[in-house]
Amino acid sequence: MQKTIIATEQPRLGRVIEQHRELYQLITATGQRQAQVTGKLAHQATSATAFPAVGDWVLFSAGDDDTTLIDRILPRQSVLARGAVNQHDGQIIATNIDTIFICMSLNADFNVRRVERYLTIAWDSGAMPVLVLTKADVCTDCADKLRALADVTVGVSTVMCSAETGEGLEDLQPYLTAGQTVAFVGSSGVGKSTLINRLLGATVLATKTIRQDDDKGRHTTTSRQLLPLPSGACVIDTPGMRELQIFVGDLQQTFAEITALAADCKFNDCTHTSEPGCAVQAAVADGRVSLERLQSYQKLQREMSYQGLNSRQLEQAKIQRMFGGKQAMKRVKQRYHRD
Secondary structure (H helix, E strand, O other): OOOOOOOOOOEEEEEEEEEEEEEEEEOOOOEEEEEEEHHHHHHOOOHHHHHHOOHHHHHEOOOOOOOOOEEEEEOOOOEEEEEOOOOEEEEEEEEOOEEEEEEEOOOOOOOHHHHHHHHHHHHHHOOEEEEEEEEEHHHHOOOHHHHHHHOOOOEEEEEOOOOOOOOHHHHHHHOOOHHHHHHEOOOOOHHHHHHHHHHOOOOOOOOOOOOOOOOOOOOOOOEEEEEOOOOOOOOOOOOOOOOOOOOOHHHHHHHHHHHHHOOOOOOOOOOOOOOOOOOHHHHOOOOOOHHHHHHHHHHHHHHHHHHHOOOHHHHHHHHHHHHHHHHHHHHHHHHHHHH
């Protein structure tokens, strides 16, 4: 976002750099201050997403007892969100970001399907995704891993780097120029905090070692926070997300080849499972699309269709998918009892 982290010409303008329950840390023209939302803003909020999030630009004023009150959230230029348990409106990860660094380590925790999940929410956010493959210094089969990602990362820049050796860090610099905001996302233990510390030139964020038996990490970052880099860019560190629920997403971008093939299916509402004249299934049969890729697409599609449903609606949706609805399930039961 082409605003600097401190806007001296607008003294009432601030940016949310951290959140602690109902309190928000702001960076302003005169330094940092802790703030809370006004009663009016809280009363008018229709969902959790209507409250400030890390990355938001806000207008604030002074309260009666020298407190700082957030009066208004300025329009968001981009929103990175995910599904959340018991939240029909999802959970905001970060806002007003230009680039999303999807971090994945080149160790035993390497997972192609996880990249698809992150790309799905990244494309929908309005920001540009970049795949950052960390711990390149310990990888012995980098070429094989890049080949495994080839179909998944069409149109996505990929950077291999190591925070330990500095390898590849120069390839991140074009995204970290003055005025830019970059969010780091990925599972625990992929090295997000270590990488940010290297870019900051100081140990600002806490780090922990990964478990040696499975290369999986422990949560180090427990809250989202925005930090300024010496270059004038801002980075947002986020807690590790091993189970990333899809709230909204852009499957057309993430699975561009399946979207293109689907246009040639015989039926407009083809589910690419067992319908005659399915161009996607034909592509799977002749090897143009892997079965794993199609199954991942279908799984994410189902998850997105389930979001926002209550428990009863969710159960009905699953019955519809498995049995073709309650009437079809009743016929199956009747046939079973006759037999």
